[in-house]
Amino acid sequence: MRFQLTEDQRALQRGVRELLARRFGREALRAAVDEPGRLDRTLWRELGAAGFFALRLPEARGGVGLGMPEAVLAFEEAGRALLPGPLVATHLAAGAVPGAASGETVVTAVGNGLVEWLTEADVVRGDAAGAVPLRSVDPLTPVHRVPVARDVDPVAVLLTAAEQLGSATRACELAVQHARTREQFGQPIGAFQAVKHLCAEMLVRTETARAAVYAAAVTADRADIDSARLLADQAALQGARDCLQVHGGMGFTWEFEVHLHLKRTWVRTHRAGTVTESEERLAAGLLAEST
Incomplete structure (x- = not known):
C-alpha cells in the first residue's frame, strides 16, 4: 500500500502543531508540571473551538466531517507536544455528550480498570464507583483504579497509538538535536558510532x-x-529510553522533557487495554488462520 498524506492532511497537521506550539509550548509544559492534576480549561475550550474533538463528527451535527486518518494526525501532534488531559475520551464523546465537541465538557472513561483525570472530568463514561487514587509516574496524568474494567473501543486503541507515535517522533528529534550540538573530545557526540546507531534505530522504529x-x-x-x-x-x-541514553544524566533533570515522554508512554501502555490484550488478539487470529 502506498500511503501519502494529501495537502489538506499536511495542512491539518501543521495547523495542530502550530496551535500547540503557541498554546502549550515549553513554558506551559513547565507550568503544568508545577501544578499536577489541574486541567487548563481555557486551552481545552480552544481545542474544542479548533475542532480537535469534533474532527470525525459529521458536519450536519456541527463537526468537522473528517475521518480517522485526520484524527490520527491530530493525536500524533498531541502526543508529540505532551498535551495533558483525557483527549481520547472527550474526542470519542463528541456528539454523544453535550459540550464535549466544543471543549465545554471534559469527559473521561473507565477502561481496563483505570480512569485518567477523574477529579477534573465533568462526565465519566463507565462505572467509576469505588475508584482509588494512585500515585501516577507521570505528573501530567492523574489516575484512579476502579474495580471493574470495561470493553475498550478500538478507536481508543488507535488514537492512543497515534499519541505514542508522536512521543516516539519527538524523542527521535530531541536525540538528534542533542547529538548534533553536544560535544565531547572536541567533536559532536553524534560523530561517535554508538550514538549514531541509537539515533538510527530510533528512526527505524518510529517510521515503522x-x-x-x-x-x-x-x-x-x-x-x-x-x-x-x-x-x-x-x-x-x-525511543524515550534511547533518547535518555543520548542525553546522559541531564536527560533525567526537570529542565528537559525527555523523561516526561518516558513517563507518559508508560502510562499510555495501560490505557485502552494492555499490550498483552493486543498480543493475545493477534495470536488468536493467527491460530485461527492456521487451523
Missing part, C-alpha cells in the same frame, strides 16, 4: 510504527490496530 498507525487508520481493521499499537508502544518506550 508510523506506517502501521497510518495504515490502521485507513483500514480500521482490528488486527491492524493491534499491530499498530504494539509497534507504537515499542517505538515510544524504547
Whole structure:
C-alpha cells in the first residue's frame, strides 16, 4: 500500500502543531508540571473551538466531517507536544455528550480498570464507583483504579497509538538535536558510532510504527490496530529510553522533557487495554488462520 498524506492532511497537521506550539509550548509544559492534576480549561475550550474533538463528527451535527486518518494526525501532534488531559475520551464523546465537541465538557472513561483525570472530568463514561487514587509516574496524568474494567473501543486503541507515535517522533528529534550540538573530545557526540546507531534505530522504529498507525487508520481493521499499537508502544518506550541514553544524566533533570515522554508512554501502555490484550488478539487470529 502506498500511503501519502494529501495537502489538506499536511495542512491539518501543521495547523495542530502550530496551535500547540503557541498554546502549550515549553513554558506551559513547565507550568503544568508545577501544578499536577489541574486541567487548563481555557486551552481545552480552544481545542474544542479548533475542532480537535469534533474532527470525525459529521458536519450536519456541527463537526468537522473528517475521518480517522485526520484524527490520527491530530493525536500524533498531541502526543508529540505532551498535551495533558483525557483527549481520547472527550474526542470519542463528541456528539454523544453535550459540550464535549466544543471543549465545554471534559469527559473521561473507565477502561481496563483505570480512569485518567477523574477529579477534573465533568462526565465519566463507565462505572467509576469505588475508584482509588494512585500515585501516577507521570505528573501530567492523574489516575484512579476502579474495580471493574470495561470493553475498550478500538478507536481508543488507535488514537492512543497515534499519541505514542508522536512521543516516539519527538524523542527521535530531541536525540538528534542533542547529538548534533553536544560535544565531547572536541567533536559532536553524534560523530561517535554508538550514538549514531541509537539515533538510527530510533528512526527505524518510529517510521515503522508510523506506517502501521497510518495504515490502521485507513483500514480500521482490528488486527491492524493491534499491530499498530504494539509497534507504537515499542517505538515510544524504547525511543524515550534511547533518547535518555543520548542525553546522559541531564536527560533525567526537570529542565528537559525527555523523561516526561518516558513517563507518559508508560502510562499510555495501560490505557485502552494492555499490550498483552493486543498480543493475545493477534495470536488468536493467527491460530485461527492456521487451523
